Amino acid sequence: MARLTAAPAPYPSEHEQAGHELDLAIALVLNAPQAGRSLERLVNSDRIHPEGALVFACLLAVTGRLDPAQFWWQFAAGSGSHTAANLLHLHHLRLGEPRDAAYWRAQAEQLAQAPRRTVHSRLAGPALLPDEVRHDLLARCHEGLDARLPTALEAVINRLCVAADDEDYGEIPQPSTALSTDLAAG
Numbered sequence: 001m002a003r004l005t006a007a008p009a010p011y012p013s014e015h016e017q018a019g020h021e022l023d024l025a026i027a028l029v030l031n032a033p034q035a036g037r038s039l040e041r042l043v044n045s046d047r048i049h050p051e052g053a054l055v056f057a058c059l060l061a062v063t064g065r066l067d068p069a070q071f072w073w074q075f076a077a078g079s080g081s082h083t084a085a086n087l088l089h090l091h092h093l094r095l096g097e098p099r100d101a102a103y104w105r106a107q108a109e110q111l112a113q114a115p116r117r118t119v120h121s122r123l124a125g126p127a128l129l130p131d132e133v134r135h136d137l138l139a140r141c142h143e144g145l146d147a148r149l150p151t152a153l154e155a156v157i158n159r160l161c162v163a164a165d166d167e168d169y170g171e172i173p174q175p176s177t178a179l180s181t182d183l184a185a186g
Contacts, residue, residue: 018093018101023147025087026058027137036128036180043175050079055128056175057084059183062137062147063157066091071169077104082111129153129183156182 011017029035035055042052057072070091076084085108092101127134129149137147149157160173 015094015096018090019146020141020144022061022087022090022094024141025083025090026061027134027141027147029055029058029083029087030062030128030137031134033127036126036184039128039175040180043177043179050076050081050084052175053079054081054084054087057087059149059157060173062149063154064148065157065173067169068172071166071172077107077111080111080114082108082114085111126180126184128180153183 011020032038034051038049038051039055039059040052041047041049042056053072053076057069057076060066060072061069070088073084073088073091077088085104088104089101089108092098092104129137133150133153136150140147148154156179157173160176160179162171163174164172166172
C-alpha cells in the first residue's frame with residue numbers, strides 16, 4: 001500500500017519530467033467523465049468545441065502522433081481551453097523548446113483567469129474508452145511508462161481520414177462521427 005501513496009521520484013531531466021506529466025495529463029483528460037460527450041460535440045456540430053479538440057488531440061498523442069496532436073491542442077487553446085495550453089507547455093518542455101513552453105504557460109495562465117462561459121459538454125456522458133483501457137492508461141503513468149492505447153484502438157485512430165498534408169504538422173487526422181462509438185466498443 002505504501003507504493004501507491006508514495007510520491008513519485010522526480011525524473012532525471014526536465015524533459016523527461018515534462019513528458020511524464022504530459023502523459024499523466026493526457027490520461028486524465030481521456031478518463032474525464034465528459035470526454036466522450038466532448039468529442040461527440042466536436043464531430044457533430046458546426047460550432048467550435050475546444051473540449052472536443054482537446055480530447056481528440058490527446059487521442060492522437062497516445063498513438064504517437066504528436067505533430068497532429070499539437071495542431072489540435074493549438075486549435076483548442078485558441079478556442080479558449082486553458083488545459084490545452086497547459087498541455088502545449090508540457091509538450092514543448094518535453095521537446096526542449098523553452099521559449100515555446102514559456103509562451104504556452106503564459107497562455108494557460110491567462111486562459112485560466114478569463115471568465116468562462118457555460119459549456120454543456122461538461123456533463124458526463126458515456127465513457128470515451130472502455131474501463132480497462134482507461135485504468136491501464138493511468139496505471140502506465142503511475143509506473144512511469146508512456147501512455148499508449150491498445151493496438152485495436154490505435155487502429156481506430158489510424159483509420160481516420162486525413163484532410164491534408166500540413167506544411168508544419170504533416171498529416172492532420174480529422175475526427176469522424178463514428179469515432180466515439182468505435183473507441184467505446186474497444
